[in-house]
Amino acid sequence: MTTPEAILRSLIAKLAPEDQKLFRSVRTTLRKHAPAANELLYDYGHSLVISYTATEHGKDGVLALSAKADGLRLYFNQWRRLKDPKKLLQGSASQVRFIKLESARQLAQPDLKVLITAAVAGLPSKGRGKLLDRSAAQQARRRKGAK
Numbered sequence: 001m002t003t004p005e006a007i008l009r010s011l012i013a014k015l016a017p018e019d020q021k022l023f024r025s026v027r028t029t030l031r032k033h034a035p036a037a038n039e040l041l042y043d044y045g046h047s048l049v050i051s052y053t054a055t056e057h058g059k060d061g062v063l064a065l066s067a068k069a070d071g072l073r074l075y076f077n078q079w080r081r082l083k084d085p086k087k088l089l090q091g092s093a094s095q096v097r098f099i100k101l102e103s104a105r106q107l108a109q110p111d112l113k114v115l116i117t118a119a120v121a122g123l124p125s126k127g128r129g130k131l132l133d134r135s136a137a138q139q140a141r142r143r144k145g146a147k
Contacts, residue, residue: 004133008041011048013137015067023048023067025104026074030065033116036124037062043135051077054123056132062119064096072101074116082118086111 012020030052031039040058042049045067051061064075076082079089079097081100089097099112106112 004041004131007133007135008050008131011041011043012067015048020069021074022072022101022104023065023077026065026101028074029107030063030116031102033130034063034120034123036127036129037120038129039131039133041131041133050131052120052123052129058134062123063116066098073098074101076119078119082115084115088112088115134143 005063012023015023027039027050035050037054038056040053040056040061042051042058048068049064049066051058051067052063053061061077064077066073066075075096075098076089077096082089084097088099090099091097099106099115101107107116114120
C-alpha cells in the first residue's frame, strides 16, 4: 500500500522544479507553526492542496497551501477573524483570502508571521498531526458520480 507521504512526494514531483522546493519549504515552516494539525492532501488535477486542520475534515481547515500552474498560494480559510492592517491578504471570495508565495522567506516576515500564528491559534499545540490522503476519496466520489 502506498503511504500518503509517498503520494505527496509523487505529486510534488509533478510541479515545476522551483515550485517543488518552495512547496517543501513552506510545508516545513507550516508544520513548525502547527505541529499537531492534520494535513489533508487533495489532488485536483490542476492544483495540489494541503489543508491544515484539527480534524480530519477539510471544511475545518484554517490554512491551505496550494500549488497551481501560476505558482503557490497560502490560503487563510477563516480570514474574517484575522487582523490584517497591512492588507496582505488578497482575493475577493467570501470564504477565503490568500497570499501569493514567491519565496519561503516571505513566511518569516513579521506581518505574515502574525497572520499565520493567529490562523493556527485554535489548533492543538501538543502532539503530531497526520498526513491524510483525501485525493483517493475524491477519485472514488468522482467515479461514483459518473455511474
